[in-house]
Amino acid sequence: MVLAGRAPVRAPQNRRSGGAVRKTARIAAVATIAALSLAACGERPTDEPETATETPTATETEPAEQFPDFKACMVSDSGGFDDKSFNQTSHAGLEAAAEKLGVQTAEVESQSPSEFDDNIAEMVSQGCNSITTVGFLLGDATLKSAKKNKDISYSIVDFAYEKAPANVKGLTFNTAEPSFLAGYLAAAKSETGVVGTFGGLNIPTVTIFMTGFHQGVQRYNEDNGADVKVIGWDPAKPKAGSFTNDFESKTIGQQTAEEMITQGADVIFPVAGPAGLGGLQAAQDNDAWGIWVDTDGCVSAEEYCDILLTSVVKGMDVAVEQAITDAASGTFSNELYVGTLENGGVSLAEFGPNADVDDELAAELEELKAGIIDGSITVG
Numbered sequence: 001m002v003l004a005g006r007a008p009v010r011a012p013q014n015r016r017s018g019g020a021v022r023k024t025a026r027i028a029a030v031a032t033i034a035a036l037s038l039a040a041c042g043e044r045p046t047d048e049p050e051t052a053t054e055t056p057t058a059t060e061t062e063p064a065e066q067f068p069d070f071k072a073c074m075v076s077d078s079g080g081f082d083d084k085s086f087n088q089t090s091h092a093g094l095e096a097a098a099e100k101l102g103v104q105t106a107e108v109e110s111q112s113p114s115e116f117d118d119n120i121a122e123m124v125s126q127g128c129n130s131i132t133t134v135g136f137l138l139g140d141a142t143l144k145s146a147k148k149n150k151d152i153s154y155s156i157v158d159f160a161y162e163k164a165p166a167n168v169k170g171l172t173f174n175t176a177e178p179s180f181l182a183g184y185l186a187a188a189k190s191e192t193g194v195v196g197t198f199g200g201l202n203i204p205t206v207t208i209f210m211t212g213f214h215q216g217v218q219r220y221n222e223d224n225g226a227d228v229k230v231i232g233w234d235p236a237k238p239k240a241g242s243f244t245n246d247f248e249s250k251t252i253g254q255q256t257a258e259e260m261i262t263q264g265a266d267v268i269f270p271v272a273g274p275a276g277l278g279g280l281q282a283a284q285d286n287d288a289w290g291i292w293v294d295t296d297g298c299v300s301a302e303e304y305c306d307i308l309l310t311s312v313v314k315g316m317d318v319a320v321e322q323a324i325t326d327a328a329s330g331t332f333s334n335e336l337y338v339g340t341l342e343n344g345g346v347s348l349a350e351f352g353p354n355a356d357v358d359d360e361l362a363a364e365l366e367e368l369k370a371g372i373i374d375g376s377i378t379v380g
Contacts, residue, residue, distance in 0.1 A: 066102035067328040073106040073128035074320075075119045077135030079247050080109045084300040085273045085293065086316060090134045090157050093320025100321075101328055116141035124149055130327040132157070132320055136205040143168065153327035157316055158205040164334045169326075171319040173339040175293075176212030176380035177372050178312045178348045179269075181365050182291050183216020185309055185348075186267040187228040188361055189289060196260030197232045198242040198253075198279065200272035206243075209271040209293055209312060211235045212379055219368070219377075231260055244275050253278025261286045267309065269293075280304040289355075296349040308352035315345045342373045 130153040139159040160170040199206040210233040232242035253275035270276030283290040298305035339345015371377035
């Protein structure tokens with residue numbers, strides 16, 4: 001696949017003479033560039049050790065069957081289903097299943113981790129046939145409920161069990177791959193030679209983005225004899241990373257990004273859900289670039305589209321819809337969902353309208369993508 005991007009008049013890749021000048025220079029003319037696919041990866045959670053295998057990322061055609069007696073339910077992580085990030089994208093999968101399959105639905109939003117057990121129990125009490133939980137932090141609560149209710153199919157976004165029960169399916173995403181491409185792009189666009197990233201919590205499903213981003217910057221430096229620095233994350237020093245310890249406070253995210261901008265960062269890559277919107281706000285206020293996560297920011301957070309270089313996208317909606325489809329049709333299994341650039345489970349969204357990505361840089365990103373897919377470039 002190719003990335004339908006926008007190719008404005010080319011601007012210098014590593015120099016900027018000031019905020020007003022850059023915003024004038026970044027007037028976009030629309031054209032077609034290259035597209036990067038979606039995907040996901042992980043281990044196969046069965047009772048016997050096995051290697052990971054990939055499963056289909058989407059229903060190829062609308063199912064002929066309808067399942068009006070089947071009830072598909074969902075429990076969110078904190079942040080709610082309007083977080084413009086992973087909860088909202090996962091919820092779109094539930095809505096798609098309801099539309100295509102005719103299933104009944106129920107849902108509950110979690111305000112804090114202390115509510116996870118009770119919220120899942122509420123879905124059980126409502127007679128749900130499948131329950132999807134959204135987020136790494138729901139791993140323990142999901143497993144506990146699944147062991148008690150073996151007649152219910154459970155799927156969980158962003159969590160993999162070493163030995164999953166037969167009724168539990170993990171939906172994971174190797175976001176390090178498109179984040180690598182985003183890091184390379186960020187380094188190419190930086191004029192200060194400093195880019196920044198921060199997370200909501202120091203957990204694997206957050207730091208996987210940050211590690212891929214860091215590695216992409218290092219690859220740019222290696223290929224171009226550059227010395228672009230990453231502040232906020234170094235995989236070799238994980239305890240020193242920058243985290244808001246909050247996925248909800250836009251104010252904290254904005255303050256974190258502003259600190260990075262004062263240190264010279266002119267590209268901000270927040271991996272913090274709604275708190276990350278504060279990072280985009282800081283970038284917009286300070287004439288810096290932003291890169292969004294989980295979904296295409298020019299769609300979910302369009303108020304910041306003018307400063308977005310791109311977004312690192314996870315196909316959570318597609319994976320959730322497929323898991324519900326499998327449960328309703330009787331083909332559900334505990335085989336771990338694996339998304340990668342190769343199978344389309346993760347991707348780099350089209351370039352922002354003002355990103356000024358020229359053909360040469362777009363071609364470099366395509367070559368890197370191909371290298372990741374064929375294994376010649378190791379990411380993560």
